[in-house]
Amino acid sequence: MAGAPAAAAIPGAQAARAGARAWIVLAVLCFVYVLNFLDRQLLSILAKPIQDELGVSDSQLGLIGGLYFAMFYCILAIPVGWLADRTNRVRVLAFSCGLWSAATAACGMASSYPQLALARMTVGIGEAGGVPPSYAIISDYFPPGTRGTALGLFNLGPPIGAALGVAFGASVAAAYSWRMAFIWVGVVGVITAAGVWYFIREPRKGGLDAAPEPLSAGRAPVASPGFSETCRGFFANPVLRYMALACGATQFVTYAMLNFTVLMLMREKGMTLEEVAVWYALVFGLGSALGMFLSGRLIDRLARRSRTAYAYLPATGLVLAIPFFIAFVAAGRWELALVFLFLPTGLNYFYLSPAVTLVQEEVRPDQRVLSGALLLLVMNLIGLGFGPTYLGMASDFFRASHPHNSLQMAFYTLVPFYLLAIGLFLLLARSIRRQLAQETTP
Structure with missing residues (x-):
């Protein structure tokens, strides 16, 4: 897998259009992803009423929304991805969706912080089987x-899910209670x-990729790569690693x-739940959806000219x-x-479509789910696991010196992480250039 070129199409595939069934499947999978992210974001949207009722601190919120959730979500995605590559990916996705949805309803029944934490961990277990199989099915x-x-x-699923979560969760919490929002979702x-x-059909793995070369006499077919081989190949490839x-x-x-x-x-900043349900939902939903869709369209165009676009496009978004x-x-x-939040909301998500597309085209068809899970393992363990955990602890740290704006002070400390991400994308561009040079060297 290391250094493998992007997947080539079978003859005529580049000009082919996806059929109606493909678009229906994409719409259904996007809706599942909407639910995936809506379930995940309800906690942050309803943080204030949850804090008021259960007495949860910022640090505790950061842990159950970050590290506690990510430990199960990220790590279990690996064996689930390996299983899905070898079995029916649609069935794995359906079972996972049922599990995380039942656990989300359980969050609405929690009467203490430990119960809420346990339910959120179970949501993480279920969501581990959500995204990687979907990436491979779409491919x-x-x-x-x-x-x-x-x-x-x-990838419009996250912004739509988060926007619906804001609008739905805040509205239900304002009209009834935060518990009903979890249960209904x-x-x-x-x-x-x-x-x-019952209704999604499992596609043939690699059916739209380059046909395998005909076997010469006496040459055995290439065996499917094992779990450890796929993992080693992923992390040995500097492009995928960066x-x-x-x-x-x-x-x-x-x-x-x-x-x-x-x-x-x-x-x-003085916002109410009713105002959150309308104005923040609009800003986040429109901003992030535009960022997701625009980056997907741009990467299809720019990557044909140079594969370094997979690195430069997200880096440019973060700089802006x-x-x-x-x-x-x-x-x-x-x-x-909210006026200033609109642009970074979209630009922050310029990385996701390029990342997923690069990984899916860099590996073999029978490695896609596990490779997608490995991508999610690294980026979610770092981002989801430690981002909210860090910010919650930073807010509590600033509470003594800035009791009225501790979260604002904590948010300022995220700027160096923007710079770190930009630097890593530039290192990715250098690795892609080296890979291209190796491929063109006779």
């Missing part, structure tokens, strides 16, 4: 040259899981923001995001803060 429904766009559309997810199980690390540094910022932006807007991020944090009122 077998859409030919090379269209996957960036398809995966870009699929969980029930919808269980019903969706049953639909995926992409995973750069995404991890980016997600350190994005997940820290996702878990505490609503709390900062409400506690330190920094000044607007600082202005968002510094704003005194929530109205002005």
Whole structure:
């Protein structure tokens, strides 16, 4: 796998268009991803009423939204990915969706912090089988040259899920209670899981990639790579390694923001739950959706000219995001803060579609789920595991000296992580150039 070229299409595949079934499957998988992220983000959206009822600190919120969740979500994604590569990926996805949805409903029944933490860990266990199988299923429904766009559309799941979570969760919490929001979303997810199980067809693995070379006389077929071989190949490939690390540094910022932006807007900038349900939902939903979709379209175009676009596109997005991020944090009122938040919300997500597309085209078809899980392991363990955990602890640290704006002070400390992510994407560009040079050397 190390240094493998991007997947080539079978003859005519580059010009082929995906069929109607592929687009229906993509829409269903995107809805599952919406639920995946909606379930995950309800905790941060409803942080204020949860804190008021259960007496949870910022550090505790950071742990259950970050490290405790990520330990199960990231690590279990590896064996689940290995299993999905060798079995039915659709069934793995459906079972996982049912599990995390039931656990989400259980969050609404928690009466103490330990119970809430246990339910969130179970959500992490279920969500470990959500995204990697979906990446591979989409890659077998859409030919090379269209996957960036398809995966870009699929990656609209997080912004749509987060925006719906904000609008739905805040509205239900304001009208009823934060508990009902968790329970209702969980029930919808269980019903969706049953639909995926019965109505989505498992595609043939690698059916749209280059046909294997005909076997010469006496030459045995190439065996499917084992678990350890795929893992070694992934981390031995500097392109994949730097992409995973750069995404991890980016997600350190994005997940820290996702878990505490609503709390900062409400506690330190005067926003109400009703205002969150409308205005923050619009800003986050539109901004991140535009970023996801635009980056998917751009990477399909730019990568045809140079594969370094997989690195330069997300790096450019982060450079442009920094000044607007600082202005968002510094704003005194929530109205002005949301104006400045719109651009970094989109630019922060310029990394995801390029990362997923690069990994899916860099490896063999029977390594895609596990390779996608390895990508998620690195970037989510760093970003999801430590980003919210760090920011919550930083807020508690600043509480003594800045009791009225401790989260604002903590948010300022995310700027160096922006710079770290940019530096890692530049190292990725250098690795891609070296790989291209090796491929063209006779």
